[in-house]
Amino acid sequence: MDDLLSRTRAAVWHPCTQMKQLESAPPLAIARGEGPWLIDTDGRRYLDAISSWWVNLFGHCNPRISAAITEQLGRIEHVMLAGATHAPVVELSERLASLTGLGHAFYGSDGASATEIALKMSTHFWRNSGHPEKNGFISLKNAYHGETVGALSVTDIPLFKHTYAPLLRHSAQMPTPDVRLAEPGESAEAFALRCADALESHLAEHADTTAAFIVEPLVQGAAGMAIYHPVYLSRARELCTRYGVHLIADEIAVGFGRTGTMFACEQAAIRPDFICLSKGLTGGYLPLSAVLTTDHIYAAFYDDATARGFLHSHSYTGNPLACRAALAVLDIFEQDGVVAANRAKSERFTVVMEPLRDHPRVRHFRHLGMIWAFDVTRATPDFALRFSQSALTQGVLLRPIGNTVYCMPPYVVDGMEMDRTVAAMLHGLAASTDRGRGSMADGGSEKLP
Numbered sequence: 001m002d003d004l005l006s007r008t009r010a011a012v013w014h015p016c017t018q019m020k021q022l023e024s025a026p027p028l029a030i031a032r033g034e035g036p037w038l039i040d041t042d043g044r045r046y047l048d049a050i051s052s053w054w055v056n057l058f059g060h061c062n063p064r065i066s067a068a069i070t071e072q073l074g075r076i077e078h079v080m081l082a083g084a085t086h087a088p089v090v091e092l093s094e095r096l097a098s099l100t101g102l103g104h105a106f107y108g109s110d111g112a113s114a115t116e117i118a119l120k121m122s123t124h125f126w127r128n129s130g131h132p133e134k135n136g137f138i139s140l141k142n143a144y145h146g147e148t149v150g151a152l153s154v155t156d157i158p159l160f161k162h163t164y165a166p167l168l169r170h171s172a173q174m175p176t177p178d179v180r181l182a183e184p185g186e187s188a189e190a191f192a193l194r195c196a197d198a199l200e201s202h203l204a205e206h207a208d209t210t211a212a213f214i215v216e217p218l219v220q221g222a223a224g225m226a227i228y229h230p231v232y233l234s235r236a237r238e239l240c241t242r243y244g245v246h247l248i249a250d251e252i253a254v255g256f257g258r259t260g261t262m263f264a265c266e267q268a269a270i271r272p273d274f275i276c277l278s279k280g281l282t283g284g285y286l287p288l289s290a291v292l293t294t295d296h297i298y299a300a301f302y303d304d305a306t307a308r309g310f311l312h313s314h315s316y317t318g319n320p321l322a323c324r325a326a327l328a329v330l331d332i333f334e335q336d337g338v339v340a341a342n343r344a345k346s347e348r349f350t351v352v353m354e355p356l357r358d359h360p361r362v363r364h365f366r367h368l369g370m371i372w373a374f375d376v377t378r379a380t381p382d383f384a385l386r387f388s389q390s391a392l393t394q395g396v397l398l399r400p401i402g403n404t405v406y407c408m409p410p411y412v413v414d415g416m417e418m419d420r421t422v423a424a425m426l427h428g429l430a431a432s433t434d435r436g437r438g439s440m441a442d443g444g445s446e447k448l449p
């Protein structure tokens with residue numbers, strides 16, 4: 001294991017990481033996975049309470065998903081999707097269309113590429129429709145839509161964005177309906193409507209030069225699990241329609257049951273013009289993303305002129321193994337009634353979380369579907385790192401965002417595993433006060449209560 005750690009530091013540039021920090025906080029050396037558990041090269045087990053960056057839905061090494069991929073491996077692993085097609089991509093596109101009410105699935109390999117695809121399609125639509133001046137984008141304050149140059153232009157997280165500002169195209173950010181920002185006594189709904197008024201003012205002035213409004217429905221994940229009232233989405237839908245601006249729903253994090261419905265947009269009863277999917281799409285198995293859109297938008301590209309077509313591609317577009325994994329995920333949703341089962345689980349787990357809601361350092365305890373989050377007061381600058389290291393000593397993998405602690409477990413976790421998560425969170429809170437500094441040093445020796 002030590003060998004792997006020194007080799008990873010020498011050979012691998014880890015994502016979203018100041019590599020120097022790996023000196024004091026080495027990465028987990030994972031040998032295998034089993035349901036919601038990760039097992040390191042020394043046999044220690046960690047509960048993956050954040051679903052490996054929000055991608056895993058049905059556990060690691062899920063036999064049904066593994067079998068589907070293995071079966072596909074014996075047929076065809078990959079073929080380019082220009083000038084060829086195959087059953088997995090056709091079936092997946094049909095099923096995603098019936099689930100989303102949108103169609104003509106276009107595939108990429110990860111979330112950021114889905115954002116790029118939606119942004120390009122939207123402006124290309126306006127260009128094909130005789131409005132090349134409609135090429136601006138708007139997003140929400142604190143939005144996250146990925147980190148490639150185009151996606152970063154509509155992302156609004158300073159830590160990720162600021163350094164690359166010279167590369168980025170300007171986009172406008174609308175006030176976020178994040179309910180934590182409501183005035184004292186103001187309801188989530190009233191606040192969301194007030195934010196929608198600001199969106200309307202912007203559209204009234206800039207719709208002529210705006211292609212699309214891109215939004216994370218119901219939960220702004222990377223902002224720190226900022227939850228808002230669905231009425232914002234219904235108003236945004238009305239306004240985008242009225243002002244002739246596309247609505248892009250970035251369901252990369254919230255899609256596939258995470259917020260309690262298959263897609264978060266369902267809770268506002270809206271249909272966006274584009275939907276971006278990734279992360280849970282393959283159950284956390286293989287990189288795949290998809291963008292689906294309306295027949296109306298699709299029709300503007302359908303022409304004898306080549307250049308009116310959407311000439312975008314990635315080498316692995318529509319990879320058959322990834323599509324098979326996604327089909328197995330959809331089968332599990334259907335066969336196991338996952339959305340309904342999660343509803344019951346979500347209620348039970350919220351009860352398990354009660355001790356956190358009542359903890360004196362916890363503010364804004366919030367919950368939606370299979371997401372729980374809270375903010376921690378008196379957090380030191382190194383809070384996130386200390387908290388997550390403390391949780392690891394309790395066998396739970398958690399990575400706070402700033403002073404926000406959240407849990408976003410694979411749907412296969414059980415009550416005991418949630419108990420363990422809560423215990424690790426309480427331990428992390430105790431260990432991350434100044435008094436707790438000493439106890440961090442005993443890492444690994446503490447037992448669960």
Ligand SMILES: *Cc1c(COP(=O)(O)O)cnc(C)c1O
Pocket residue numbers: 110111112113115144145146147216221222250251252253278279
């Ligand atoms: C993770 C995420 C993305 C980017 O996906 P990657 O696969 O990391 O490129 C985009 N939008 C949202 C809302 C996300 O949570």
